[in-house]
Amino acid sequence: MPGRTIGDIAKRTGTRAETIRYYERIGLLPAPARTGGNYRAYDEGHLGRLSFIRRARDLGFPLDAVRELLSLADRRDRSCAAVDAIARQHLAEVERKIADLGVLRDELAGIIGQCRQGTIADCRIIEALAPHPPGGTTRLNRPDRCAER
Amino acid sequence: MPGRTIGDIAKRTGTRAETIRYYERIGLLPAPARTGGNYRAYDEGHLGRLSFIRRARDLGFPLDAVRELLSLADRRDRSCAAVDAIARQHLAEVERKIADLGVLRDELAGIIGQCRQGTIADCRIIEALAPHPPGGTTRLNRPDRCAER
């Protein structure tokens, strides 16, 4: 047989077959040859490229960045400054997210720590979310019928 | 005029009008009365509920959790154990994300630190992504035409 099946490279790279077809559809992975029965037949080049995509994704690079990294990887004589820039930008993004989530965690932990396990009426968590009622009892307006589908 | 416009409560809560209409569509915010010109006319209850949603979202609660929190907030005599559970679950999720991103950050930083700003051919970042070529030159298979729209 003249190549690997999609299930084979899926197993080898830890990627689902649907995802591989998706990568082909969006032009990230080149369309492979087909067998007589219309099965995709991948070669080593595909396997390498898919591994690359997979590792980049595991490192959290968005697909656009992966696309750029792939096209940069092909120009072996060029400077890798562009590669460095993409990676640094992603690192900065990851660090920003960590910082944001840290703030969130502290806020949440602070709110939860105040909960005395009483009734909802004096629950600190609800209180932290509800707009502090000036008159004492601001009713939250709830939907009478759910508009879902 | 018999109520606030959508633009008004949008401004007051820092939510976009489209988002408010979206919340109405999915049954999170009750449909308000309408004016003669078919404009939505919100009351204080709506404003309170939207503020609640907004704060919960700012704390990162997914909409399903917000929905539950809202329905719990209405039963003032019940125990707030369920509220506490939702909040703790969310906190755990946030902490998990922080941990995951921390691992990612360290990996990225390690890779980037090795970049010597030379050519792509010996770029450590590309090397970290590419499958270590056994024969020396494994070409990454790139798509000849991009299948995009």
Place this chain on the structure above:
DNA sequence: TATGGACCCTGTAGCCACTACAGGGTCAAC
């Protein structure tokens, strides 16, 4: 030779939480 089951194919729709139009209507000020 029949058949079962594991795999493969295409195409479409769904997930989350919005966001961005297109194509129109309303309202108040000038």
Place this chain on the structure above:
DNA sequence: GTTGACCCTGTAGTGGCTACAGGGTCCATA
């Protein structure tokens, strides 16, 4: 009466897949 800011509905798009539905292919076994 006309401008411009707002409002309406409905649909489609975002990222990165994932999950079908409804079929076809391939190979081993009975």
